[in-house]
Each structure stands twice: as C-alpha cells, then as structure tokens.
Amino acid sequence: MRRTRSTTLVRLLAGLATLLGIALLGALFPAVAVAEPSGARATGLHISNGRLLEANGNDFVMRGVNHAHTWYPNETQSLADVKALGANTVRVVLADGHRWTANSAADVANVITQCKANRLICVLEVHDTTGYGEEAAAGTLDHAADYWIGLKNVLAGQENHIIINIGNEPWGNTNPDGWTAPTIAAIQKLRTAGFQHTIMVDAPNWGQDWQGVMRANAQSVYDADTTGNLIFSIHMYSVFDTAAEITDYLNAFVNAKLPLLIGEFGGPADQWGDPDEDTMMATAEQLDLGYLAWSWSGNTDPILDLAIDFDPSRLSAWGQRIFNGANGIAQTSKEATIFGGGTGDTQAPTAPGTPVASAVTATSATLTWPASSDNVGVTRYDVVRVNGTTETAAASSTTTSTTLTGLTPDTAYTFAVYARDAAGNRSTRSATVTVTTDDAPTGTCSVGYRVVGDWQGGFQGEIAIRNTGTAALTGWKLGFTFANGQTVTNMWGGTATQSGGTVAVTPASYTNTIPAGGSVTVGFIGTKGATNAAPTAFTLNGATCSAS
Numbered sequence: 001m002r003r004t005r006s007t008t009l010v011r012l013l014a015g016l017a018t019l020l021g022i023a024l025l026g027a028l029f030p031a032v033a034v035a036e037p038s039g040a041r042a043t044g045l046h047i048s049n050g051r052l053l054e055a056n057g058n059d060f061v062m063r064g065v066n067h068a069h070t071w072y073p074n075e076t077q078s079l080a081d082v083k084a085l086g087a088n089t090v091r092v093v094l095a096d097g098h099r100w101t102a103n104s105a106a107d108v109a110n111v112i113t114q115c116k117a118n119r120l121i122c123v124l125e126v127h128d129t130t131g132y133g134e135e136a137a138a139g140t141l142d143h144a145a146d147y148w149i150g151l152k153n154v155l156a157g158q159e160n161h162i163i164i165n166i167g168n169e170p171w172g173n174t175n176p177d178g179w180t181a182p183t184i185a186a187i188q189k190l191r192t193a194g195f196q197h198t199i200m201v202d203a204p205n206w207g208q209d210w211q212g213v214m215r216a217n218a219q220s221v222y223d224a225d226t227t228g229n230l231i232f233s234i235h236m237y238s239v240f241d242t243a244a245e246i247t248d249y250l251n252a253f254v255n256a257k258l259p260l261l262i263g264e265f266g267g268p269a270d271q272w273g274d275p276d277e278d279t280m281m282a283t284a285e286q287l288d289l290g291y292l293a294w295s296w297s298g299n300t301d302p303i304l305d306l307a308i309d310f311d312p313s314r315l316s317a318w319g320q321r322i323f324n325g326a327n328g329i330a331q332t333s334k335e336a337t338i339f340g341g342g343t344g345d346t347q348a349p350t351a352p353g354t355p356v357a358s359a360v361t362a363t364s365a366t367l368t369w370p371a372s373s374d375n376v377g378v379t380r381y382d383v384v385r386v387n388g389t390t391e392t393a394a395a396s397s398t399t400t401s402t403t404l405t406g407l408t409p410d411t412a413y414t415f416a417v418y419a420r421d422a423a424g425n426r427s428t429r430s431a432t433v434t435v436t437t438d439d440a441p442t443g444t445c446s447v448g449y450r451v452v453g454d455w456q457g458g459f460q461g462e463i464a465i466r467n468t469g470t471a472a473l474t475g476w477k478l479g480f481t482f483a484n485g486q487t488v489t490n491m492w493g494g495t496a497t498q499s500g501g502t503v504a505v506t507p508a509s510y511t512n513t514i515p516a517g518g519s520v521t522v523g524f525i526g527t528k529g530a531t532n533a534a535p536t537a538f539t540l541n542g543a544t545c546s547a548s
Contacts, residue, residue, distance in 0.1 A: 044159030045121070045198045046229045050257030052198065052290070054337055055160055062121065062261055062290025063333035064089030065306060065322070068298050069111060070103055070127060072310075076114050078296050081312040083118040084380055084398040085323045086330045086420070090115060091123040091165065091263065091292045096147035098139030099128040109154045116161055119339035119422070123200060123263075123292070124155075125165035131206055134172025141167045141186040149193045156194075160338050163198045164190070165263070169235060171204030173211075179204035180217045184224040191226050198229045200263065207235030207264060215249065218258050233263030235294075236280050238273030240265075246279045254287050261290035268303045268318055268497070269489045281327040293322045302495065313403070317499035324393030330382055335422055349374035349419040352381060352400070354431040362409035362438040363542045368401040372419035372427055382418045386432055391416075406504075409440035409544075443543025444469030447478070449534050452523070459486075459528050463505075465540065466519040466548060473514040473540070478505040478522075480535040486528045493522030 044055045054060050064087040067078050071093070082090055092111055094103045103111075108124065115122035126147060132138040144167040148155070155162065166186050171179040183201050190199060201221065203209035214221075214232060222230055232253065240246050253260035262284055267277030284291045297310040306319035315323065323329045353370025360366075372378050383395040383402055394415060395402045407413065414434045419427040448464040467473050478494070481501045488496040494505045511520040538545045 044161070044196075045163060046227075047198065047231060047259050050254070050259050051288075052231060052259055052261075056337060058337045059288065060088075060121070060336055061288050061332075061334065062089040062123075062292060063087060063329045064091065064120070064291075065293045065329075066091045066093065066264060066295040068093045068295055070095040070100055072298050073103075073107065075298070075310050076110070078307075078310055079111075079114045079118045079120060081307070081310075082296060083120055085312060085396050086333045086380065087120065088333045088335050089121045089123060089290070089292060091125060093127045093168070094124055096126045096128050096139060096144050098143050099137050102147065105151055105154050108151055112154070112158055112162060119335055121336050122162045123165050124162055125168050125200075125202075127168045129167030129170040131172040132170050133176075133178060134174045134206075138170075138172075139167075141170050141182045142189070144170075145186040145189045148190060148195070152193065152195070155197065159197050163200050163231070164195065165200040165202065165233065166190070167202065169202050169204075169207035173205055176204035176211050176213045179213055180221060183221055187221070187225050187230065196227065196229070198231060199225065200231050200233050200261075202233045202263060203235065205239075207233070208237060208239040209234055209249075210239045215252060218253065219256070222258055231259040231261060233261055235264040236262055237264075237266045237275050238270060240280065241273045241276055243276055243279040246276060247283050250283050250287055250289060254289070261292070263292055264294040265291060266294055266304055266318075267321060269487060270301075270303070271490055274487070274489070277321065278326070281325075285327040285332055293318075303497065313397075317497050320393065320499070324382070324396055328393070330393065330396060330420075340422065346423070346425065347375045347421075348425040349378050349421055349427040351428045352417045352419050352430040355383075355415060355417055355433045357415075357433055357435040359403070360435055360437060361542070362440045363407050363539075364403060364405045365407065365413075365435045365437065366401065366403045367415060367417075367433065367435075369417050369430060371400050374419070374421045374425075376421055376423070378419045379422050380420050382420065382426075384416055384418065384429075386414045386416050406502075407437050409437050409539075409542075412436045440539060440542065440544040443540050443545050445473075445538075445540040445543065445545040446548035447480075447538040447540070447545045448548040449480075449538075451532065451534070454528070454532065457527060457529075458489075459526055459532055460523065461526055462521060462523045464519055464521045464548070465514060465545075467514040467516055468546075470516050472516055474512060476507060476512075476514060477541055479503070479539040479542075480537065482535060483533050484529060484531040486526050486532060488524050488526050491522060491524040493520065496524065 052060050065082050067090050069092045096102055126144040128139040129144055203214040265280050266275050297305045297307045299305050305316055308314040349372040352372045355367045355369040358366045381397050384391040385394045414432050416432045417430040446466045450462050452460040452462050480503055493511050494507050497504050514520050
C-alpha cells in the first residue's frame with residue numbers, strides 16, 4: 001500500500017484499550033456537539049440535516065472503492081469494472097505535485113468524464129498530504145487547496161457528479177491538534193474561490209482519529225463552511241478492531257447530525273491488528289452511511305487488493321467480502337438518480353435460465369446460463385452457492401458466464417444465479433445446478449508443518465514445501481485449512497490470504513522457485529484459541545501433497 005501507517009502510537013492505543021476496556025472510548029473519542037443545519041445549499045450534491053443529498057433531494061449513500069489513479073493512470077478501465085460489480089461511487093487518488101507528479105487538468109477532466117460515462121459519483125482526493133507533521137515528504141492542505149483552485153475550470157459545473165476531498169489523511173500522529181485550523185483555512189480558501197461543491201475532509205492520526213481531534217472539533221469545522229456542504233471522512237483500519245469502537249464513533253456523528261462516511265477501510269489483519277470490517281459495513285448499512293473500501297488494485301502490500309492485477313474476474317477474498325458479502329456493495333448499492341437510478345424503474349429482471357456447468361476440475365468450474373431480460377437492461381449477474389435455505393455469494397459477472405475458482409476437490413456444490421438492473425432491482429433466483437468437483441490430483445510435493453512456539457492467544461508456525469518432482473516449480477500456490485479458528489497475522493517467505501479457515505499462500509520473490517528435489521520454508525505468526533490442531537491436508541497448485 002502506497003501509504004504509511006502509524007506504528008508505536010497505534011500499538012499503544014491497542015494496549016490501553018485491552019487494559020482499560022470500553023470505558024476508554026469516551027476519553028479517546030470525546031462526544032460531538034449537535035450540529036444545526038445550514039441555510040445555504042450547493043446546486044448539486046449537498047448536505048441537509050446531516051445527510052448527503054442529490055440536487056433533487058434524494059438521499060445518496062456512497063457504496064464504492066478507492067482507486068489509485070495517480071500511480072496507475074492507464075487503468076481507467078477500472079472505473080467500468082467497479083461499476084459492473086455494483087459500486088455507485090469511486091474515490092480517485094490524485095497528486096498535486098508536492099510529493100508525486102501532479103495530475104493535469106486534462107487528466108482530471110478525463111477521470112470525471114469516465115466516472116460519468118460509467119454512472120459513478122466521483123470523489124477526487126489529493127494524496128500528497130498523507131501524514132503531514134509526521135511524514136516529512138507530505139504536503140500541506142493549503143497547497144492542496146491551491147491545486148483544486150488551479151482546476152476550477154475543470155471542476156465548475158460538476159457539482160452533481162463530484163465531491164472534492166481536499167487532502168488524504170492530512171495529519172499524522174504528531175500534534176494532531178494542529179489539524180483543525182489548517183482544515184478550516186483550506187475549506188474557506190475554496191469557498192472564497194467560489195467552489196460550491198460538497199467538500200470532504202479526512203481525519204488526523206493518519207485518517208483514524210484515534211485521539212478524537214476531528215470528533216471533538218467537527219462542529220467548529222462544519223460551522224466554518226459558509227455553505228454547510230461539508231462531509232467528514234473517517235478511515236478505519238486496525239485502530240477500529242472492536243464493535244464498540246466502531247459503533248460509538250459512527251453513532252456520535254449521526255446523533256449530532258454531522259455528515260460522515262467511512263472514506264477508507266480495510267479488513268485483512270496486518271502487523272498492527274485486525275480491523276472489524278463486518279461491524280463497519282453492518283453499522284454503515286444500519287445508519288445509512290457511505291463506505292469506500294481500500295482499494296481496487298495495485299497496493300504495495302497486495303493483501304488489500306480487492307482485484308488481483310486489476311482483473312475484475314480475479315477478486316481476492318477481500319474483494320469478494322466487499323462486493324458480494326453481507327452488507328456488501330452488491331446487496332446495498334443504489335445508483336445516483338442523476339444517472340437514472342431510483343427514478344421509477346421498479347421492474348425487476350426476469351429470472352436467468354438454469355445454469356450449466358462445464359470444464360469442471362478439482363478446484364474450478366465454469367457456469368453458463370441463458371440471459372435474463374429487463375425493461376431497461378440487465379447490468380450484472382450474481383452467482384450464489386445454495387446450501388439448504390442459506391445462500392453465499394460466489395461470483396459476479398457482467399456476462400452470462402463465469403469461472404468459479406478455489407473450490408474444494410471431491411465436493412458437491414449447488415449454484416444459482418440472480419440478475420440485476422442499473423436501478424438495483426434483483427430478479428427471482430434461477431433454477432439450481434449441482435456440480436461435483438474432481439478428485440485432487442496427486443502432486444509432486446510434500447509439506448511439513450510444525451509449531452515453533454506458542455503463547456496464550458498466539459503461536460509461531462513454519463511450513464516447509466518440498467518439490468519431489470523432476471522439474472522446478474515457479475509461481476506456486478499453497479492451500480490448507482485451519483480447523484480451530486486460527487488466523488495468520490504476519491508471514492515471511494510468502495503472502496497469505498485467508499477466508500474463514502481457508503488459507504492460500506503465494507511466494508515471496510526469494511521463494512518463488514522451488515528447484516527439483518529442493519524446498520523452501522515460510523514462517524508465520526498466528527492467533528489461536530484453546531485448540532491449535534495442525535492442518536491435515538495441503539495442496540500445491542491444486543494438487544495434493546504428501547506429509548513430510
């Protein structure tokens with residue numbers, strides 16, 4: 001991930017929270033005073049009574065992702081891809097020239113055009129401000145404001161379609177009280193320059209506000225905006241690892257009628273902790289607050305890539321959670337009415353035809369189904385796994401076919417398909433198809449697993465992977481399943497992704513090739529409960545390995 005996260009102070013917070021319990025929350029996150037609605041309004045997206053509304057007064061709840069455009073300027077297809085998966089908003093990373101090469105007016109104009117063509121509300125943000133005061137290379141909010149003013153000819157008239165996020169995470173953990181005055185000054189500088197757009201401001205503490213500065217000063221910052229069209233953005237990563245912390249923070253702004261969204265958030269555990277993304281998403285849905293997941297693809301740390309290598313057909317476990325999981329984008333996103341969403345189209349598509357399975361292997365299967373029809377047009381299909389009365393999201397596709405991967409060998413699966421239109425209407429379910437995967441092939445590999453050491457709540461593990469074949473293995477993928485709720489929190493020699501108990505490991509650069517007759521070793525730190533049984537089976541590139 002091309003951003004720096006706090007270390008020592010975040011660990012200190014986690015330790016204090018553990019020692020002192022929930023009572024600490026009120027001290028860390030002081031109460032917010034109640035906002036009074038402003039009289040002045042923007043001509044497009046605007047704030048009223050603590051809510052983000054469109055120009056016609058329709059409530060708009062952002063459901064989308066972040067996209068690192070400034071580092072990957074040729075990946076504009078990503079906007080169409082996130083839309084196809086159901087997003088109604090994309091937050092686009094830009095640079096103002098202080099730390100990274102500035103995005104030109106022509107480039108920003110093209111981003112806006114692409115967002116509009118793909119029926120997405122576009123949040124534009126300057127990333128150079130990240131961690132100011134702690135990160136020596138970071139720029140100021142004042143410099144970012146000047147950048148926006150330089151783009152005024154591009155941005156004017158787009159108030160229905162864009163929100164200006166002045167600067168990303170514009171203060172680190174060093175003297176975060178210094179956030180308030182520059183934030184007010186930057187807002188007022190843009191208003192003085194004639195901007196009528198809804199403005200978004202990020203919290204200090206690298207966006208996570210763990211010292212409560214934004215929360216305590218939100219009212220005064222809001223009051224400083226002469227239009228009242230200001231929305232606050234909290235970033236939720238490992239600081240927000242309990243349900244109490246998340247619900248307390250979000251409810252404080254809602255109760256004060258101060259507009260808020262989760263402008264970034266992560267779910268996978270990292271070296272600082274394990275964010276509670278389930279509570280973030282559930283509470284955002286309950287309170288009708290927007291959320292924008294970090295991030296589509298291209299992270300320095302790929303654990304936060306929603307799509308692998310910018311490929312929408314290769315969603316990571318994190319991507320599946322965001323798009324197809326409970327309270328995810330597919331379930332909850334509604335298109336902005338400026339694009340026609342919610343303007344009277346209440347007719348659902350017809351049910352898709354019965355899916356047919358083909359190209360079945362031990363770990364994958366291709367499903368194809370007859371198309372659905374709709375009075376306006378079908379925008380995507382949602383494939384679900386059916387187990388009795390329970391459905392689990394399996395894939396999403398803009399065509400009438402998809403390939404499901406990561407299946408378990410010699411296992412029966414039942415799948416069905418739903419169709420969706422642009423207004424979010426969903427069809428009735430198709431008939432089901434049952435697929436039984438092939439037996440796992442026997443591979444030329446053996447795996448040794450051992451616990452190096454353990455302690456209350458955690459342990460260190462080691463996995464030795466041996467190539468018993470006659471040819472080198474390059475670009476391998478190891479699979480196994482924990483049975484007792486263990487999780488991998490940090491790994492060396494490889495990168496782990498985990499969904500439930502199922503773990504997939506891909507190699508580091510120095511373990512990428514296993515020579516014939518040779519082996520590589522990966523180590524990891526994990527969490528555990530009272531029982532810590534070793535995995536009983538391993539696969540390498542889908543083939544079963546023997547134990548060693």
